[in-house]
Amino acid sequence: MVRRPLRSTFHQIRVQAFAAIGIVAAIAVAWWMKVEDARAPHAVPQIALGEPVKVGRAVFTPQSLVIRNAPPSSANGSGRKLVLAGQLENATGESQVAMFGFPEELPALSSGGTDFPAPTVYLDRDNAPLKQLQPRIREAVSIVWDVPESWREQEVTVAFSTQQFKLRDNLYAKASWLLFHPSGTLRARPEVEP
Amino acid sequence: MKPLASVLIVLLGGGILGVLMSTLPSYDSSLRPIAVHADAKGVGQGRLFAAELKGLTSADAISYAWAGTETVRDTSATFLVAELSVTALRKSLMIEAVWLGATGRRYSQSARVENAPRTLPSTWFQPGLHDTTRAVFELPEDEIPGGQLVLTARGNAILDSAVHLSAPATPPQKRDTLRLEP
Numbered sequence: 001m002v003r004r005p006l007r008s009t010f011h012q013i014r015v016q017a018f019a020a021i022g023i024v025a026a027i028a029v030a031w032w033m034k035v036e037d038a039r040a041p042h043a044v045p046q047i048a049l050g051e052p053v054k055v056g057r058a059v060f061t062p063q064s065l066v067i068r069n070a071p072p073s074s075a076n077g078s079g080r081k082l083v084l085a086g087q088l089e090n091a092t093g094e095s096q097v098a099m100f101g102f103p104e105e106l107p108a109l110s111s112g113g114t115d116f117p118a119p120t121v122y123l124d125r126d127n128a129p130l131k132q133l134q135p136r137i138r139e140a141v142s143i144v145w146d147v148p149e150s151w152r153e154q155e156v157t158v159a160f161s162t163q164q165f166k167l168r169d170n171l172y173a174k175a176s177w178l179l180f181h182p183s184g185t186l187r188a189r190p191e192v193e194p
Numbered sequence: 195m196k197p198l199a200s201v202l203i204v205l206l207g208g209g210i211l212g213v214l215m216s217t218l219p220s221y222d223s224s225l226r227p228i229a230v231h232a233d234a235k236g237v238g239q240g241r242l243f244a245a246e247l248k249g250l251t252s253a254d255a256i257s258y259a260w261a262g263t264e265t266v267r268d269t270s271a272t273f274l275v276a277e278l279s280v281t282a283l284r285k286s287l288m289i290e291a292v293w294l295g296a297t298g299r300r301y302s303q304s305a306r307v308e309n310a311p312r313t314l315p316s317t318w319f320q321p322g323l324h325d326t327t328r329a330v331f332e333l334p335e336d337e338i339p340g341g342q343l344v345l346t347a348r349g350n351a352i353l354d355s356a357v358h359l360s361a362p363a364t365p366p367q368k369r370d371t372l373r374l375e376p
Contacts, residue, residue, distance in 0.1 A: 093298065094299060094302070095301055125268065126306060132304070132306070136271075168221075175221075
């Protein structure tokens with residue numbers, strides 16, 4: 001049997017202990033980060049009319065919420081439309097066709113358990129669907145929902161979400177638009193337009 | 195002494211990696227189009243086409259006829275109309291234009307006037323034939339002086355040439371309403 005010097009054994013134990021502490025610390029930190037992420041739910045801020053909220057790749061400032069009588073644009077529409085009007089500003093340094101992100105995530109309307117179809121966004125200036133938004137030019141827009149016949153006037157909730165921008169992504173170090181996350185919720189009772 | 199040397203080697207390696215990471219060109223800057231600037235005569239010659247900026251006009255509103263309907267577009271900023279002469283060099287192609295503003299922001303052609311006559315999005319260029327066309331932008335007025343018109347062949351312009359045509363030193367003539375004729 002070969003006898004190893006006591007000093008060499010201590011050195012080996014010290015190196016292994018050092019490596020083990022490092023591994024355990026890395027696991028503990030990663031685990032705690034996940035716990036922390038799950039433990040603290042990200043509270044979605046409540047916004048009011050007049051307060052800006054991030055949407056997709058732009059910033060929207062809602063200014064009015066009204067119910068307007070108009071010809072129905074679809075077979076199951078009731079002729080009423082819910083119109084959320086406001087100012088939309090491009091938050092990027094280039095012309096955007098994906099103001100509400102890509103794939104597009106338009107504001108989601110909910111009220112009284114009714115299913116609302118996806119809205120259409122109009123550029124008020126042209127009274128035509130919004131196709132593009134230029135940097136540094138705020139535009140008045142209207143987000144318009146067809147209201148189902150069964151829905152009665154009551155408080156509505158509009159949920160907004162924004163797309164995350166990463167200057168250097170983890171794969172190619174390329175500027176990328178990534179996941180969506182909720183950015184704000186508007187609760188308001190719409191006014192009925194005469 | 196030996197453990198200290200090991201720690202120093204690890205730290206040195208980390209430092210070198212950090213320097214490499216911070217100085218590595220980004221994906222976008224490595225694969226962007228290659229800028230080609232106009233020569234003394236004002237002609238910018240790319241790999242697939244040559245282009246010349248014939249003039250700039252700005253306007254508060256644009257009007258044109260499309261499919262028998264009169265269309266007028268106004269803006270809270272300004273419309274910038276760039277008149278261009280373009281020659282395809284190797285094959286039939288379409289061209290995209292971006293106005294690189296004085297602040298560095300990139301303005302694509304306005305989709306609000308996409309049906310206007312003789313505009314870039316609807317024009318094909320044939321090899322050897324000179325053709326005139328126009329690009330219409332909607333932008334704040336202070337983006338015009340010091341800006342550049344950047345032209346690329348439509349499609350993927352990665353590592354292809356991008357022709358840069360600088361704006362003249364004098365501000366463009368401004369009109370209340372500019373009529374775009376065929």
